[in-house]
Amino acid sequence: MDVKTHERLEFGMVLAAAAGGLDAYTYLVHGEVFAGLQTGNFILLGIRLGQGNWDVLINYIIPIIAFFSGALIARHLQTKLINRPRLWFLIFETALLLFVGLFSPVLPHLLTNALLSIAAAMQLQAFTKLKGKPFTSLMMTGNLRNLSTNFFEGYIDHDPDKKIAFQDTLLILASFAFGALVNGFFVAYFDERTILLSLIFLGIAIFLLLKDKQAFL
DSSP states (O other), X not given: OOOOGGGSHHHHHHHHHHHHHHHHHHHHHTTSOOSSOHHHHHHHHHXXXXXXXXXXXXXXXXXXXXXXXXXXXXXXXXXXXXXXXXXXXHHHHXXXXXXXXXXXXXXXXXXXXXXXXXXXXXXXHHOOEETTEEOOSSOOHHHHXXXXXXXXXIIISOXXXXXXXXXXXXXXXXXXXXXXXXXXXXXXXXXXXXXXXXXXXXXXXXXXXXXXGGGGO
């Protein structure tokens, strides 16, 4: 079966790496919040409020609202963009990361986190399949569950397709962790500029789309 470019394994891997980098960056540099992992923001919000730290309420509410708004905007654009919609989503996400990387030192944390949450939401909304199956590049809990299920069905029930699915899911998880690792390692050297490294992953994704004209459909 011919798999569309935006559903191929290598494409999912670079998206996962970019997502891991986003969350690592905002957590380490911009107030211990997550750009994509909104579950984490809800947990941290509950913890802080439970400890009586009401002054940090806005730190978590802003990215949550921004993510919601980003997903809403992306869904609206999906009804309007007829030609090359996924390419435009990647370009817009790249522009947001570039803007943050260049101006983050002078931007408020709240604005930076909001912009990156919008970028993460648009990525999640635009890319939802891997080899024809449901997929998310932002949240790894479901992927971890799939890893366990695919391992059981592949190596215990001896289903060859599930063995491949297990290997694919493992690579997605490793890519997400690698993206976080890159930002975690280089943040000591580049600080607010570290997010620019995630542009490498998005650049690869754009290149993969550009070289395959069928991916524009």
